[in-house]
Amino acid sequence: MRKKNFLMRTGMAILAITAAFLQPLQVKATSTSEGGYTYNYDYWGDYVNSADFYNSCKVFTSSELGLDLKLKNPQGLFAEGNTLYLCDSGNNRIIELNRVSPEQLEVVRIIDKINGGSGSKELNNPTDVAVSEDGNIFIADNGNARVVKVDKDLNFIMEFVKPTDNTLDPKLVFQPTKLAVDTAERVYCIATGINKGLIKYENDGTFSGFVGATPVTFNWTDYIWKKLASQEQRAKMESFVPTEYENIFMDYEGFIYATKARTLEQAQADENAVRKLNLMGNDILVSNGDWSVGGDLYLGSGGGYEGPSILTDITVMDNDVYVCLDRNRGRLFGYDDQGKMVFAFGGNGNMDGYFRRPSAIEHIGHELYVVDSLDCSITVLVPTQFGDLVYQAVEEFDKGNYETSGAAWQEVLNQNGNYDLAYIGIGRSLLRQEKYEEAMKYFELKYDAENYSKAYKQYRKIWVEEHIGWIVAVILLLFLVPLSIGKVKSIRHEIDTADIFVVEKKG
Amino acid sequence: MIANTKPIDNPKDRYIDSLKYALYCITHPLDGFWDLTHEKRGTMAAANTILFLTLLIRVLKLRYTSFIFITVYWEGINIFLYLASILFPLALWVVGNWGLTTLFDGKGKLGQVYMATCYALTPYPLIQFPLMIFSNFVTVEEAEFYSVVSALSLVWAALLVIAAMGQIHEYSAGKNILFTVATLFAMLVMIFILMIFFSMISQGVAYFISLAKELMFRM
Numbered sequence: 198m199r200k201k202n203f204l205m206r207t208g209m210a211i212l213a214i215t216a217a218f219l220q221p222l223q224v225k226a227t228s229t230s231e232g233g234y235t236y237n238y239d240y241w242g243d244y245v246n247s248a249d250f251y252n253s254c255k256v257f258t259s260s261e262l263g264l265d266l267k268l269k270n271p272q273g274l275f276a277e278g279n280t281l282y283l284c285d286s287g288n289n290r291i292i293e294l295n296r297v298s299p300e301q302l303e304v305v306r307i308i309d310k311i312n313g314g315s316g317s318k319e320l321n322n323p324t325d326v327a328v329s330e331d332g333n334i335f336i337a338d339n340g341n342a343r344v345v346k347v348d349k350d351l352n353f354i355m356e357f358v359k360p361t362d363n364t365l366d367p368k369l370v371f372q373p374t375k376l377a378v379d380t381a382e383r384v385y386c387i388a389t390g391i392n393k394g395l396i397k398y399e400n401d402g403t404f405s406g407f408v409g410a411t412p413v414t415f416n417w418t419d420y421i422w423k424k425l426a427s428q429e430q431r432a433k434m435e436s437f438v439p440t441e442y443e444n445i446f447m448d449y450e451g452f453i454y455a456t457k458a459r460t461l462e463q464a465q466a467d468e469n470a471v472r473k474l475n476l477m478g479n480d481i482l483v484s485n486g487d488w489s490v491g492g493d494l495y496l497g498s499g500g501g502y503e504g505p506s507i508l509t510d511i512t513v514m515d516n517d518v519y520v521c522l523d524r525n526r527g528r529l530f531g532y533d534d535q536g537k538m539v540f541a542f543g544g545n546g547n548m549d550g551y552f553r554r555p556s557a558i559e560h561i562g563h564e565l566y567v568v569d570s571l572d573c574s575i576t577v578l579v580p581t582q583f584g585d586l587v588y589q590a591v592e593e594f595d596k597g598n599y600e601t602s603g604a605a606w607q608e609v610l611n612q613n614g615n616y617d618l619a620y621i622g623i624g625r626s627l628l629r630q631e632k633y634e635e636a637m638k639y640f641e642l643k644y645d646a647e648n649y650s651k652a653y654k655q656y657r658k659i660w661v662e663e664h665i666g667w668i669v670a671v672i673l674l675l676f677l678v679p680l681s682i683g684k685v686k687s688i689r690h691e692i693d694t695a696d697i698f699v700v701e702k703k704g
Numbered sequence: 705m706i707a708n709t710k711p712i713d714n715p716k717d718r719y720i721d722s723l724k725y726a727l728y729c730i731t732h733p734l735d736g737f738w739d740l741t742h743e744k745r746g747t748m749a750a751a752n753t754i755l756f757l758t759l760l761i762r763v764l765k766l767r768y769t770s771f772i773f774i775t776v777y778w779e780g781i782n783i784f785l786y787l788a789s790i791l792f793p794l795a796l797w798v799v800g801n802w803g804l805t806t807l808f809d810g811k812g813k814l815g816q817v818y819m820a821t822c823y824a825l826t827p828y829p830l831i832q833f834p835l836m837i838f839s840n841f842v843t844v845e846e847a848e849f850y851s852v853v854s855a856l857s858l859v860w861a862a863l864l865v866i867a868a869m870g871q872i873h874e875y876s877a878g879k880n881i882l883f884t885v886a887t888l889f890a891m892l893v894m895i896f897i898l899m900i901f902f903s904m905i906s907q908g909v910a911y912f913i914s915l916a917k918e919l920m921f922r923m
Contacts, residue, residue: 644775647844649771650772650843
């Protein structure tokens with residue numbers, strides 16, 4: 198009976214397999230899942246589909262904003278409270294917007310000229326803007342070769358010009374592109390053609406040096422070739438210089454997040470594309486993730502795009518989640534304070550939530566505002582329920598509410614069982630609740646050796662303390678039993694060969 | 705232990721004795737490998753057992769070593785290829801070594817080269833098995849212990865293989881090292897020839913297949 202059943206089953210299986218092969222190939226093509234909108238990478242670097250983290254809420258173009266003159270090549274965006282400053286670079290103006298809700302942005306004023314000052318009154322190709330805590334506005338006035346500081350009524354205060362530094366080429370035209378301002382109104386700025394790091398100005402306008410140059414990397418074969426090459430050959434070779442930064446962002450703690458474009462080799466070597474600079478200009482970015490902080494792992498060409506992600510802008514939320522904008526493939530990548538990828542989504546295209554040439558990103562609360570310089574639009578992205586849950590879990594953990602955080606991660610897991618961060622999140626909250634054995638299980642599932650070891654160390658300590666009696670007993674047994682057996686044997690041997698007995702036997 | 709040189713008649717006892725002899729070999733390589741063939745202390749059965757244990761431990765390690773040290777992408781594992789990663793180099797080594805040394809006064813036969821090489825693998829299962837269990841009781845901070853001991857087992861086995869070859873073939877130390885290097889080259893040459901062979905064969909087969917296809921289209 199059983200055998201017959203088995204035969205039937207194999208027969209059915211063979212039929213099913215042949216049927217599957219006979220089906221048209223198109224069915225097969227659709228079943229190989231080529232990505233959804235939102236995704237993530239697992240421990241192996243495999244692409245994992247994810248529940249949507251952000252949805253595009255509304256796309257604002259010139260007509261939605263009610264502008265007479267259409268936006269042209271917008272480059273920069275800055276958010277302060279509920280106010281957004283959009284650099285309409287092509288029209289030499291900055292548009293101040295008030296965010297009423299994610300679905301409603303209102304034009305407050307248009308800044309195209311400043312009052313007073315010795316130089317040009319009109320802005321020329323402003324590429325970035327920042328507002329200090331005191332309300333002063335700093336504008337990277339690219340076309341006028343200066344960074345200009347004005348008060349909130351646009352009265353000229355001071356300007357920051359080309360640094361007086363002997364190492365700079367005197368012919369170089371100063372073109373500040375991106376800037377950040379700290380609480381003391383010191384200015385950090387990136388300029389085209391200056392790769393010595395960020396240009397730092399004190400709050401009195403004096404240039405005080407370059408900070409945080411990217412370390413120079415070169416490979417040994419290039420180095421050896423260079424040693425062997427003649428003077429003329431050497432001049433034609435690429436020189437080993439630090440790469441320029443793409444963009445900077447000053448976070449709420451005063452650390453500067455800077456992004457740089459990676460070469461293909463750097464991306465393949467899994468180097469970070471983001472640096473977090475402290476006051477000394479040292480990189481203190483935590484990169485505990487399975488992969489580097491640098492966007493996509495797959496660098497092959499597809500849909501006309503190839504090479505590593507080019508992170509053109511970055512924004513850091515108050516929960517230390519930072520979002521990078523890739524202008525190569527039009528994607529957004531979120532990372533948490535441990536450098537683990539929280540989400541990745543987007544793409545190139547014309548639909549809402551896709552981009553053609555994204556240039557800047559900002560956040561208000563958890564909402565993201567992305568400027569597209571080709572579409573001339575601002576896309577507003579709001580977190581989905583899933584995204585809100587993840588943020589809730591992250592924030593509760595930071596506050597020290599480990600149980601609430603664990604519950605939120607559990608809810609995240611219910612919505613998306615493939616979300617690795619949730620396993621590690623639950624593990625971390627269990628670890629803080631001193632439930633080490635359960636925490637170990639969650640860490641092991643997602644190959645988090647570092648956290649696993651933390652939990653295991655405690656677990657092992659407790660286990661040893663609880664079983665110390667047994668451990669001592671086993672060790673004693675292991676040593677004493679062979680020892681005493683040997684002793685007994687030797688005593689017996691001595692008795693057997695003792696002289697008195699031998700003598701007695703003789704007698 | 706070595707004092708016992710009387711021939712053992714019972715095959716089972718002889719097997720057990722020759723297996724135990726592996727422990728003597730790995731601690732006294734020069735003396736041990738000399739007697740392995742010259743005093744017939746080793747048996748093929750024991751050599752096969754050691755090889756089998758090596759393969760077994762290598763596979764068990766995948767599953768039972770802590771994920772701190774080895775993470776396995778199970779979808780990418782082909783168990784036969786994985787076993788071949790030991791068997792194939794071993795076969796190349798044995799054949800290459802025998803082929804070279806037999807031309808240069810080597811006294812070892814093919815079977816003896818195989819037996820001695822297998823005996824020299826003993827440290828691998830001997831160390832890796834306890835290490836595999838041990839790995840589940842350490843944290844990343846103590847990971848160094850694991851990697852050092854693990855490397856030790858490999859280095860030990862490698863040194864034993866070299867020592868064994870010298871004793872089997874009755875070579876001096878210098879000649880032994882020379883032929884170790886020469887054997888490595890021989891292995892490379894064999895791989896090269898095998899690759900040419902297989903690509904030629906596949907091209908040849910492809911030719912006849914395309915010929916047959918062409919015929920079928922025309923008919």
